[in-house]
Structures are given as C-alpha cells and as structure tokens.
Amino acid sequence: MPSSASTLRRITVLSGGVGGARFLQGLLHGLRSGVVAGGSADTEVTVVANTADDWWIHGLKVCPDLDTVMYTLGDGIDVERGWGRRDETWSARTELEAYGVEPTWFGLGDRDIATHLVRTQMLEAGYTLSQVTEALCRRWLTPVHGETVRLLPMTDDRVETNVAVADPDSPSGRRVVHFQEYWVRLRAAVAAEAVLAVGQDAATPAPGVLEAIGEADLVVLPPSNPVVSVGTILGVPGVREAIRATAAPVVGLSPIVGSSHVHGMAAQMLTSIGVEVSAGAVGAHYGARSGGGVLDGWLVDERDAAQVPALEEAGIRAAAVPLMMSDHDATAAMAAAAVSLVTSDPA
Numbered sequence: 001m002p003s004s005a006s007t008l009r010r011i012t013v014l015s016g017g018v019g020g021a022r023f024l025q026g027l028l029h030g031l032r033s034g035v036v037a038g039g040s041a042d043t044e045v046t047v048v049a050n051t052a053d054d055w056w057i058h059g060l061k062v063c064p065d066l067d068t069v070m071y072t073l074g075d076g077i078d079v080e081r082g083w084g085r086r087d088e089t090w091s092a093r094t095e096l097e098a099y100g101v102e103p104t105w106f107g108l109g110d111r112d113i114a115t116h117l118v119r120t121q122m123l124e125a126g127y128t129l130s131q132v133t134e135a136l137c138r139r140w141l142t143p144v145h146g147e148t149v150r151l152l153p154m155t156d157d158r159v160e161t162n163v164a165v166a167d168p169d170s171p172s173g174r175r176v177v178h179f180q181e182y183w184v185r186l187r188a189a190v191a192a193e194a195v196l197a198v199g200q201d202a203a204t205p206a207p208g209v210l211e212a213i214g215e216a217d218l219v220v221l222p223p224s225n226p227v228v229s230v231g232t233i234l235g236v237p238g239v240r241e242a243i244r245a246t247a248a249p250v251v252g253l254s255p256i257v258g259s260s261h262v263h264g265m266a267a268q269m270l271t272s273i274g275v276e277v278s279a280g281a282v283g284a285h286y287g288a289r290s291g292g293g294v295l296d297g298w299l300v301d302e303r304d305a306a307q308v309p310a311l312e313e314a315g316i317r318a319a320a321v322p323l324m325m326s327d328h329d330a331t332a333a334m335a336a337a338a339v340s341l342v343t344s345d346p347a
Helices: 018-033 064-073 091-099 110-124 129-140 179-185 209-214 230-234 239-245 266-272 279-286 302-313 328-343
Strands: 010-015 044-049 055-057 060-062 149-153 160-166 174-178 194-198 218-221 250-253 297-301 317-321
Touching: 010 018, 010 209, 010 230, 018 044, 018 064, 018 328, 044 064, 044 209, 060 110, 064 129, 064 149, 091 110, 110 129, 129 149, 149 209, 160 179, 174 179, 194 266, 209 239, 218 328, 230 239, 250 328, 266 279, 279 297, 279 302, 297 302, 297 328, 302 317, 317 328
Parallel strands: 010 044, 010 218, 044 149, 218 250, 250 297, 297 317
Antiparallel strands: 055 060, 160 174, 160 194
16 A cells, blocks of 8 residues: 655566666666655666567577567667667578568567577576576676666566457457567557467466565556556466555556557557556556555556546546656656655645
C-alpha cells in the first residue's frame, strides 16, 4: 500500500523493450539530478526484463528486450530506431539474403551478431540466461552505472510469445506465428486473435527476481506493452504473487495516451484479450492491489484526466500528468510524478 515518503534505496522495474528502456533512462536521470523525491545517484535500480520475445534464428539466441535495455542504458543503442546497435552495418544480412536463407525479413546487424554469438556460446556451454546476461552487462552497464543498475531476465526458462492470426487456408481458420513474425514481418497490421505465452506455466522466476520485488522500496510498471511485455513478466508463476505481497508501493504509467499507444502494438494486443484501448482500462486490467490486482497507483496522460475518478473508485490512486517521453527531463518528471503518487499522503 502507499506509504509516506522515504528514501528510495532500491527500485525494481518490470520492463519491456523500447518504452521500458526509454523510461529507465529518464528514471536514472531523475534519480541522479535530484528530481525524483527520495532517490539519489546511489539508488539501486533492478530491471526485470521480458524474455518471451526471445527466439532462435540462424542458430543464434536473440533476446530483443534484454538487449534493448542493455544497449540503451549502456549508451550503445541506435537512438533513431530505438533498438539495435549504433553505427550498425548489415553485411551478414546481405550475404544471408544472397544465399536465400530464410527468414529474410528479420535482419541481424553485424555488431549485434557479436552479442548473440557470445550469448549462444555461453548457453551451449551450460550457463544460464541470468549468468549470460550478467556477463554481457559487465561490458555495457558496469562502466556506465557501476553496481547501481542490474538487469535480470524474467526467467531462465524458455518462454515464447505466439500470436494467432486469421488464415482462411487453414482448417481451423487461423494460424499461429511467433511474436517476432507478427511484429517484424506482419508489422502488427493484421488482427491478433489470441496471444499465447508458450512455456510460461512451467517457468520459474530467474534468480534474484522475487528478491528484487520483495526487497524493493518501490516497484514500477513502466509504459511497456501490458500484454506481451509487462504481462508476460507478471505471468511467470510467483511474480504476480510477489508483487501483491511486497511492502513496497507499486505504481504504473499508462502506455495508452488518448485512444492509442504511443509506440509499438499495445492497441492490437489489448484488443486480442478483450481490453478496451484506453488508459483507464489498462489500469483496471492490472487491477488494484487492494482488490487482488497489482497496482497501488496509476498515472495517465493529462488528456485522459477524465478517467481518473473511475480508477480512484476502483481502489487505484490515480493522477493525470504529461506522459510523452520527449526527452530525459520530461521522462524524469514522469518518474517523479509516479513516485510522488504512491509515496505522498493523499490530499
């Protein structure tokens, strides 16, 4: 439940890729500039990242959300794309296409391939994904953030998101594609009829995940996709229960502004599970902790201010503030508002 303002020694963030990574940049900026009340440059931030987007391609293990967070916070991201390496080249992709090797619609950059090679070799040598991620972060996060930022996969087990789409040529009238095919090849331009996280029910949280939630002073659900990013993390057995049990306040920021998402495909994914595409509906989907959900507080954009009263009635402390991550200062202000929402006494 929300508590009075106190020192934020540890913050845990459940993150997807681009949206979560950009929020994390602003959060860290806010902590180090003094904008976030109770925080400081010494505040430890643990990121629990979605791994259900992961897949194997050309014999390599690719972890898009882990890498997007790692590259972004390690100052190696291609800022314009929001994913992949800065100053990337694509010679390997060109050569694979010349050989006719499928899938040609998913390209791996030459610099990015090095990360996937290291990850794959370590996994095949018997290391867990958590151990591999820790090793990779020694290059990317430690030089920039020291020991104050830690990146954890949600699980070391294989979980893969699949999306069912209409297929009139199939006996069932639909076919199932990997999330990456839906997003990259189909560009989320066809309706998602169902979303399936294969392997999730048998997965266990990665080492450190439950502790990071239980020992946090604040838990944040950033403006990541509520179905296939934050939703898949919460779907790992034990994670949702840990969120409900933690003594820390839990606050989220809406990925929906006005009538649609700011980035990605949250609208398509919400429609696939029957949730209205609105900031208030997403907050209600997560639910109030007092009623068995996961939220104490929920920020919506100022243009969605009319949805605040219904959220409050549902037991979720809510407020409307600007939620466009236009730069680090704007995002830091969002993070500060989120902290204030659940750590200050109600007016």
